[in-house]
Amino acid sequence: MKYNRIFKGTFLKRPNRFIAYVNINGNEEVVHVKNTGRCRELLTNNATVLCEKSDNPNRKTQYDLVAVYKGDRLINMDSQAPNKVFYEYLQSGKFRDNLTYIKPEYKYGSSRIDFYCESNEEKFLIEVKGVTLENDGVVSFPDAPTERGIKHIEELIKAKEQGYNTVIAFVIQMDNVKYFTPNNVTHKAFGDALIKAYNCGVEILCLDCNVTEESLKIKDKVDYKL
Template identity: 55%
Template sequence: MKYENIREAVFLRRLNRFVAEVEIDGRQERVHVKNTGRCRELLIPGSQIWLTKPGTPGRKTEYDLVAVRKDNGLLFNIDSQAPNKVVAEWLAEQNYEVVKPEFTYGDSRIDFYMEREDIRCLMEVKGCTLEIDGVGYFPDAPTERGVKHIRELIRAREEGYEAALAFVIQMDGITEVRPNVATHPAFGEAMEDARKAGVQILFLPCHVEPDELRIVGGEHALYQCQDHSE
């Protein structure tokens, strides 16, 4: 996926979950932060960031903050909407007969429903923007919604669906995501229960540019719906 109208800026401070103050072209401006997670190790005063200008009428802010370079040199895409977009692009190349986003299952909306022949598949997508010593972690803030979705995937497996929990790694060079049990132990427990129930845990490494996010190396973790009864 590509962004239009990308602009480089300097991060100054985060005012709340949705708004930050930045310096662009020598002036201070408030921008929309496209990630409600903490991002404490990324959004540090003085950090190099990139903004996009969507041009949507009636907005309170002119720019969206979509990328930041960490102090270790890694470039991160922090757009929380980007993972679903790149997975949709990726799934379009995986020879599924049906791909439906935002599929209602139980009391939740699961990110994707796919069909191939007589196999039905559900996939929940999570974007990973937390890196510690070369390993990705999720979540960076407690997510009861994330736990609920994993429980739905477990139930789907019990009802005969294939199911996958897919982590889009929004930085280069990281190939593994571990549950951040220090921040949310229940997510780690749910993830382990899912693994035991036969839910596929899928890592999707990405290449990041200020104006681009794309899945690379997906062939190493390609989710192929398989009939476990065979």
């Protein structure tokens, strides 16, 4: 997955979830933040950020904030990116080498699951979560309470009972990490739901990414601790 027209800037402030003020080439720009999570540990005072300039001259905000440097570590924080790179991962054959059908945004129960796939006689339901929270090389999800995330896990458990192969995939939007673990400090109920899913046979897949200033691509599987 590649970005076009990336500009480096300095983060100034974030008055709400959707916009931030960034100094780009000496000008204070209002930019759209492509992640409605808290991201407080990322968007710190004077952090170096990367913004993609829009091709649409009529947009209210001309830039999208898509990545940030946390010290020397480059972290992609575009909330739309995990599904895009996971779709590329599915198409590459690295998830399963004999997929015959891939459908994004599959309606199951009262939810839309990110991907439905078929492989010979197997059927897969896959939910994707992007991970940007990191502390000393350990990455976690979520960075804020997520009842929606718990609902998705419950749907996967139900689907597993009905014969689907079910997967929750955590796409870690950085590389060089130690392992993934649920963020029980912020939302223990999500961590409890993840353990329940694991015990019911839901596959947990954690994947880090190669991150550059202009691209994102899934790299390797990462260990996890529940």
